Amino acid sequence: MKLIPRTLGAAIAIAIALLAPPASYADSVVLHWTAPGDDGNVGRGSAYELRYSESGVTGTDTVSWWSAASSAGALPAPLTAGGHESFTVAGLDSGKTYYFIIRTSDEVPNWSGYSNLTSKSTGTGGGSLPTPANFVAQPVTGGVRLTWDGVTSGGATGYHIYRGAAGVAIGTLIHTATISETGWTDSTTQGGQTYKYSLTSYSGSQDSAPAEYTISVPSDGFTTTSADLMGYPNPASGRVTLRFRAGTAEGSAGHVRLVIYDLTGHMIRELIDEDMPAGETSVDWLCQSDHGNQVAPGLYNAILDTPLGRKITRLAILPP
Secondary structure, eight states, X not given: OOOOXXXXXXXOOOOOOEEOOSOOOSSOEEEEXXXXXXXXXXXXXXXXXXXXXXXXXXXXXXXXXXXXSEEOOOOOOOOBTTOEEEEEEOSOOTTOEEEEEEEEEOSSOOBOOOOOOEEEEOOOOOTTSOOOEEEEEEEETTEEEEEEEOOOSSSOOEEEEEEEETTOSSOEEEEEEETTOOEEEEOOOOTTOEEEEEEEEEETTEEOOOEEEEEEOXXXXXXXXXXXXXXXXXXXXXXXXXXXXXXXXXXXXXXXXXXXXXXXXXXXXXEEEEEEOSEEEEEEEOSBOTTSOBOOSEEEEEEEEETTEEEEEEEEEOOO
């Protein structure tokens, strides 16, 4: 379905021919179009507005459809006239048909006419691809750890992990894993929230039927077990909270040493070197060296020694 572009007036961006390619995903639709101009077919527009609905246009009343439709959010600025554009509309429900229209504006802004109405259905999963078994979500410090059994037959080339609020059909794609991976940590969760995760195997545009797990994240965002050393957030910029359990297995006080090293083994910061009572505790590292200098972005090892043994966790530090 293509709309022949037309100019609505001087110094105004033209309407767009909007296309939906055949690939179908469970939570998203990819749209393509050719960038229009500012004055006719030359120049560069200033902005796009893309909207969608589960209903098509009634008769020729595109204006009413546009007013009632949902915005797809902020789109990148238009390319120069003739450039090939694409945009993924995510967070859609699986197994539904959606209708899309796009407009463009110049700097005034004068808005173009409406593009053609194009439609696309999200996928439902299923088919011959195997559903990963033993899918489990567990809260850990700094996020939710997801694990599953790898699929060994059926032609899958990887895994899709979707996340949404409890009760949604399948949620939004948040991670694509290789076929050899059997675990991943979602570090973008918020304490006190309940999430529904869906895991599929995939090949091309086809997803398997999903394995699902609903989990509530503790309100403080932290969960520790035994003597594990956890850093939150990770990756981090400016501050990392390291949480662990001190003391002996019998509950007595014990000596704790917690040190940050770079990957060459050079000591960056000694955070703790003292006797501490048993129990869960935490300490902040402000991403600084012993001399008070901000460390360079990169990977660092936090090494904890307690009566319960040695624990090591790797921290990714981002630019401030």
